[in-house]
Amino acid sequence: MNTEHHDVLETRAPAAREAALMAALPAQLRCALAVPALAERLAGVEPSAVTGRAALARLPVTRKHELLERQRTQRASDAFGGFSAIGWRSQRAPRPARHVYQSPGPIYEPEGPAADYWRTARAMFAAGFRAGDLVHNSFSYHLTPGAWIMESGAHALGCTVFPGGVGNTELQLQAMADLRPDAYVGTPSFLRIALEKAAETGLSLPSLKKALVSGEAFPPSLRDWLHERGVAAYQAYATADVGVIAYETAAREGLVVDEGVIVEIVRPGTDDPVPDGEVGEVVVTVLNADYPLVRFGTGDLSAVLAGPCPTGRTNTRIRGWMGRADQTAKVRGMFVHPSQVAEVLRRHPELGRARLVVEGEMANDRMTLRAECAGPGDGLREAVARSLREVTKLRSEVELCAPGSLPNDGKVIEDARRYE
Numbered sequence: 001m002n003t004e005h006h007d008v009l010e011t012r013a014p015a016a017r018e019a020a021l022m023a024a025l026p027a028q029l030r031c032a033l034a035v036p037a038l039a040e041r042l043a044g045v046e047p048s049a050v051t052g053r054a055a056l057a058r059l060p061v062t063r064k065h066e067l068l069e070r071q072r073t074q075r076a077s078d079a080f081g082g083f084s085a086i087g088w089r090s091q092r093a094p095r096p097a098r099h100v101y102q103s104p105g106p107i108y109e110p111e112g113p114a115a116d117y118w119r120t121a122r123a124m125f126a127a128g129f130r131a132g133d134l135v136h137n138s139f140s141y142h143l144t145p146g147a148w149i150m151e152s153g154a155h156a157l158g159c160t161v162f163p164g165g166v167g168n169t170e171l172q173l174q175a176m177a178d179l180r181p182d183a184y185v186g187t188p189s190f191l192r193i194a195l196e197k198a199a200e201t202g203l204s205l206p207s208l209k210k211a212l213v214s215g216e217a218f219p220p221s222l223r224d225w226l227h228e229r230g231v232a233a234y235q236a237y238a239t240a241d242v243g244v245i246a247y248e249t250a251a252r253e254g255l256v257v258d259e260g261v262i263v264e265i266v267r268p269g270t271d272d273p274v275p276d277g278e279v280g281e282v283v284v285t286v287l288n289a290d291y292p293l294v295r296f297g298t299g300d301l302s303a304v305l306a307g308p309c310p311t312g313r314t315n316t317r318i319r320g321w322m323g324r325a326d327q328t329a330k331v332r333g334m335f336v337h338p339s340q341v342a343e344v345l346r347r348h349p350e351l352g353r354a355r356l357v358v359e360g361e362m363a364n365d366r367m368t369l370r371a372e373c374a375g376p377g378d379g380l381r382e383a384v385a386r387s388l389r390e391v392t393k394l395r396s397e398v399e400l401c402a403p404g405s406l407p408n409d410g411k412v413i414e415d416a417r418r419y420e
Contacts, residue, residue, distance in 0.1 A: 006125040009259045010313045017315060021262050022051050024287055031292040037070055037082030038062075038294060053273070056295070057264065061271040061283055063297035064241070068105045079108045086110050086290045095290070101145040103240045109145060112290035118145070118243030119260045120153025120236070126249045126256070126311075127212040127234040129183050131158030136176060136208075138164045138186030138194075139215070145240050146215060150185040153244075159183070166190070169197055173205075180207035188213040188222055188233065195229055206230075212247075214238055217321060237321060239298055242286045246318055251310040254317035260287050263316065264295070265304060268325040268412045269338025271295070276304040279410030281325035282318070299325050301410040327413040329358050331365045336392050338412040341369070344387045350375055351384070353406050356396070357414045365417065367396035372403045 005011055012020075029047035032038040041060055050056055070081035078084075078091055079100065087093025087100075087110065099111040111117055129135065135154045139146035141163055154161050162179060164172045164186075173194060184191055191211055198205050211226070211233035218235040226233045234248040237255055245263065246255035257263050262285040264273050274280040282298045301324065305317040328337050341356050352372035360366045369388055373380065377400040388396045 005312065006122045010122070010256075010315065012314060014308075014314050017259075021287075022053070025050050025056065025262075025285075028285065028287055028289075028292060029294065031085065031289040032294045035082055035085050035292065036078075038292065040082075042294070053264070056262070056285065057271070057273050059271075059295050061266065061295045061297045062293065064107070064299055067241070067296075068107050071105075071107060080110060080291075083293065084110045084291050086112050097290075099145070099148060101148070101240065102143045103145075107240070109240050110291055111145065111148065112288070114290075116152050116156035117290075118149040118152055118238070119258050120149055120238075120244050121156040122153075122258060123234075123236040123238075123244050123247030124150075124153050124157055124159075124183075124185075124212055126247050126313075127183075127236075128210040128232065129154065129157055129159060129212065133157075133159045133182040134162065134179060135159045135183045135185055136162050136164050136172070136179075136181040138166060138172065138184065138190050140166045142166075149238060149240075149243060150212070154185070169194060173198055173201070173203055176205050176208065177203055182207060182209060184208060184211040184213075184231070184233075186211075186213065187215045188218045188226075188235075189216055191226065191231070191233065192222065195226070195231070210234075212236055235320070237300075237318075239300075241291075242284045242293060242296055242298075245282065245284055245298070246320075248320075249309055249311045249313060253310060254305040255320050256309050256313045257316045257318060259315065261285065262287075263318065265302060265318075266297075267342065268301070268327065268410060269340070269342040277306065277408070279303045279319075279322060279408050281410070297325070301325050303408075303410075322410060325410065327411065327415075329413050329415045331358055331367060331392075331394055334392065334394055336367075336394065336413060340391045341412050343391050344369070344384065345371075347387045348380065348384055350380060352403055353408075355406055355411055355414055357416055359416045361417060367392075367394060368399055369396055370399045370401055370406060372406055373400040374403050 026047040074081045086095045086097040097110040098113050101109045141147040151161050214236045237246045238244040246257045264283040265280040282300045282302050284296050301322040302318045308314045354371040357368045381398045384398045
């Protein structure tokens with residue numbers, strides 16, 4: 001029995017994994033074309049022709065605001081806006097959903113009947129969870145899928161779950177003292193609150209040794225604080241739309257991408273993949289026939305890390321959550337979007353990475369586009385300024401700078417204004 005890895009998929013040769021993922025794409029696209037919203041977005045796509053990343057990258061990215069808008073306009077007839085193949089009788093869904101959840105927006109997400117539907121067991125195993133463990137689950141069981149995402153993975157591993165939910169810290173601590181859980185799942189901030197409260201009241205929780213946290217940033221300082229109190233905590237990167245995307249391992253070197261998803265990193269404001277190592281938006285294609293999201297833009301920033309995980313897992317690693325890709329700013333009464341910066345760059349292929357900096361005070365804004373350029377800037381600065389005004393309807397200064405001089409942080413629009 002392998003005690004280091006969840007299954008043999010985690011240690012496949014990268015070429016074998018890539019071949020398997022790309023071979024699965026045509027079937028996934030056929031599932032997508034069977035639901036109205038994606039049939040519309042993917043009109044004219046021949047699934048059998050999409051067998052590689054270059055072909056996948058030519059398909060449109062669906063972002064959360066588009067999913068929300070479609071749900072809003074079709075709510076009377078289809079709560080999922082035509083993106084789901086499962087539902088219930090009044091929606092005339094071809095197959096029944098097990099649960100339906102509501103996330104802020106509101107956005108509604110379906111859950112299908114498959115065991116470990118959200119693919120959480122792999123992340124839990126990497127965090128040290130094993131069959132027979134008692135898991136204290138402090139994610140919300142109300143409306144949103146967080147608690148259920150974790151519970152389904154724990155059950156798939158053979159764990160027992162205590163449904164603590166959110167709040168009621170004293171009652172949850174009493175349950176921990178009485179039941180002696182082996183593991184915790186929930187936000188890292190609530191775990192800290194619980195341990196601090198236990199220390200204040202003199203409550204001992206010696207059984208609690210491991211945790212899988214998500215839903216918030218998990219800085220090294222908090223990881224170390226938990227470790228000092230005997231809890232080895234690891235993070236999972238997941239969303240309510242697509243489930244677990246990547247997870248931390250004992251190596252503590254980035255997050256390993258889950259085996260059931262295809263991850264791309266694209267330049268914010270575009271659908272175009274960036275080179276490995278460059279920060280961009282995380283885009284996910286899930287191998288899921290029930291909710292067949294293809295190229296779903298999470299709105300989160302990350303980057304691919306070079307090389308395999310030291311634990312022997314061979315899938316791609318990403319750096320984890322690095323901020324939000326939607327950097328829209330309001331300047332002199334006009335919204336400026338990353339996609340507009342991308343349009344300016346398309347008009348001027350001489351430019352490389354660029355950042356639009358908004359400075360000054362509210363009502364006295366000024367914009368400067370700082371763009372990397374290898375060649376001479378004769379006449380280019382003025383041409384780019386004209387393009388910016390045409391695209392944004394706003395005046396902007398243009399500064400040309402050396403290739404590689406702008407930070408690799410995925411930021412396309414930097415709002416540096418003073419708000420005092």
